[in-house]
Amino acid sequence: MKIGLDIMGGDYAPKAAVLGAIEACKVLSPNQKLVLIGDRDIAEDILKQNNADQACFEFVHTTEVIGMGEHPTKAIVQKPNSSISLGFKMLKEGQLQAFSSAGNTGAMLVGGMFSVKTIPGVVRPAMTTIVPKLKGGLGILLDVGANADCKPDNLLQFGILGSLLAESVYNIQTPRVALMNIGEEEEKGNLLTQATYPLMKDTNLLNFVGNIEGRDLFSDGFDVAVCDGFTGNVILKLAESFYVITLKKGFKDEFLDKFNYEQYGGSPILGLNAPVVVGHGISNPEAIKNMVLLAKNMVESNLIEKIKQAFH
Amino acid sequence: MKIGLDIMGGDYAPKAAVLGAIEACKVLSPNQKLVLIGDRDIAEDILKQNNADQACFEFVHTTEVIGMGEHPTKAIVQKPNSSISLGFKMLKEGQLQAFSSAGNTGAMLVGGMFSVKTIPGVVRPAMTTIVPKLKGGLGILLDVGANADCKPDNLLQFGILGSLLAESVYNIQTPRVALMNIGEEEEKGNLLTQATYPLMKDTNLLNFVGNIEGRDLFSDGFDVAVCDGFTGNVILKLAESFYVITLKKGFKDEFLDKFNYEQYGGSPILGLNAPVVVGHGISNPEAIKNMVLLAKNMVESNLIEKIKQAFH
Structure with a gap:
């Protein structure tokens, strides 16, 4: 190799x-x-x-x-x-x-x-990032910037791509895929997430577990979180800034340590x-x-x- | 009264x-x-x-x-x-x-x-939240959830509404209005922010200072940050979750204390x-x-x- x-x-x-x-x-x-x-x-x-x-x-x-x-x-x-x-x-x-x-x-x-x-059939590649979980382990967030504007089909595909990464590289069995949204209920969201929810719910290509919100990013309820690249990029950079702030302030913690990008090495383009x-x-x-x-x-x-x- | x-x-x-x-x-x-x-x-x-x-x-x-x-x-x-x-x-x-x-x-x-x-002329009301700044003081972020899908006109108006709130209620003179985006340069962003940037740059109704990114949310470079309600709601809830995590972990800090929503009382609908x-x-x-x-x-x-x- x-x-x-x-x-x-x-x-x-x-x-x-x-x-x-x-x-x-x-x-x-x-x-x-x-x-x-x-x-x-x-x-x-x-x-x-x-x-x-x-x-x-x-x-x-x-x-x-x-x-x-x-x-x-x-x-x-x-x-x-x-x-x-x-x-x-x-x-x-x-x-x-x-x-x-x-x-x-x-x-x-x-x-x-x-x-x-x-890859034939993939409409748009996506960029991923690793999200540490409060209870241990990690999740995958995508897209974090390759596609600022997305269609429901894109998000569905990101869910499949993220699942395969989680399964193959991070050994997560039957990864739980969540849709990043602004409410828990199916009908919540913007036009994009409202149209994506039924696609994810009805497919057997991934294991959909519903909506999550910004506050759930570090929760144990999902393995793969899907969003458009604009939202994902804002989330990624905001999360990084929090980590930098806690570093500067000298806070030490096992969970915060896992925000250190060094240990993940980078973002696969899927x-x-x-x-x-x-x-x-x-x-x-x-x-x-x-x-x-x-x-x-x-x-x-x-x-x-x-x-x-x-x-x- | x-x-x-x-x-x-x-x-x-x-x-x-x-x-x-x-x-x-x-x-x-x-x-x-x-x-x-x-x-x-x-x-x-x-x-x-x-x-x-x-x-x-x-x-x-x-x-x-x-x-x-x-x-x-x-x-x-x-x-x-x-x-x-x-x-x-x-x-x-x-x-x-x-x-x-x-x-x-x-x-x-x-x-x-x-x-x-x-109010006649306002296309859509917006919801705001207060963002503490690392160097002290505060900023205003809007919309944080009233409008999941926005048009460039909406964002321009949010900038004006946020400026008037900053000036009138928080005594910030000539508030600096920034566009929440995924890159600093004018041409960066999704279709919405790409179309909004020139509107904000060309108007004399607000003091536009360009794009900010997720990592700049707590920086001193702006007084009012504008985004669609989907993005703003994700930011708001993610930021809240960070605050809750630092609280649970017992971290004490003047800056983190300012995340406590109690002191701001609530979100004006503008x-x-x-x-x-x-x-x-x-x-x-x-x-x-x-x-x-x-x-x-x-x-x-x-x-x-x-x-x-x-x-x-």
Whole structure:
């Protein structure tokens, strides 16, 4: 298995990315390689400085980068030699089994849709985030930003995608799928959620448990929470800000610790024809390591094939 | 001035409502009366038990209640003698200058729109909530649930309504109005926020400062944050849940203390032809007291007249 890692992506690239790669390598099997895509000279310097086992790594050299603020579609089209573009080219050609980056999220989404493309039957890929639960364990929230405007069909599909991720990668059996809404009753909500509820209730493609509200995000009542990407992005960033506030104020707590994005490694983009993971821009080596391991888990759990079968 | 208080509304009614009324009376002027609408016998018992000054109170007796779970429109139509219906009848007839309740929020909204009606020019009334700021002070978020689906015009009007509330009741000069979005740049967002941004940028009816994101909710960069009622309701309930979690975990902090809804008293419904405040269902006497005082401040600041002029 070869996992591609964009070492030019993220606020602390390339150093954090290469250091994270070194840590990831320590837990990979001998037949699992990391392909570092970016400035090879810098990468090899960092590996040497850290006495890293070179056998784990392959290199694809480029110095072209898609910046965090660049327009995704323009950048993907205009920078074919950027680390992200090269990663997707290799993923499409089967030289990589997964690709991960803490770089420009939009470019990762667009790059994935342009190269490996969306799985037939999936209308729109979705981005996920992990939500810690007060009673322990975790939930999955999606979409958190890939699709600002959604239709009921999209939300139904997000429920299926999230279920397969929960089952395959997080070992949650028959995941309970909830609809993020503004009331518990079926008739509550905006036009989108009102139209989505009956679709979710009537399908046998997922295990629907009804509406949840903002206050239920950390509750034990669901495994997968579905919303449009606008709502999900607001939720994600608001939850992050709470965590940052509690950190700054010095509050220590087992539950709050689980908000630390580092341990989850990144957000899978679900619905593409290959495993793709996007890391947080501020990823440190620990986060990069876990992003790579998440990509590995997506390959090993055969998630993409399961999604293809579900949408066949 | 006569302020109507529904003593049948709220999870701890009528006791919490009457006890809150007693506390409010202690800070009202002699010419300011509280009209307690609900079960007069119970109210008088509670007043006597607490040796309350009866001169502050007037009574409108009814035992009919709109329950928290009732369908708002049906309940308002079918229960003309409910405490909420009677309050709005008096408000419409000028027997009250403001009306407040911790009861069924939807019924308060529908009751207001049916009785005193929406101010000419205002397309949809909005519900607000107070957002504490990390650096001190507060912001206003609207809409938090009155309008699950919004058009750009609605959001523009919410900005104007929120500005007038901030200025009149919270003494914030030239309030900075921000659009809740999923990116800082003008072109970011869903169809709604993308269409709203230029409207807000081009108007001289409010002081637009651009987009904010979920992570900026407690920042110092705005005074009024505008969003559709679906997004606002999810934000409100998520923020409440964080506060509840920190409370349960015993974290103490000046900033977190400001999340306590009790001190804000309730949510004004903006855009109606009279001051109307809805309290939290779980309102205790302190919250009820502050709800009444907020209603008083809305009357004294002449907020409704200012809104009428702005939309003239």
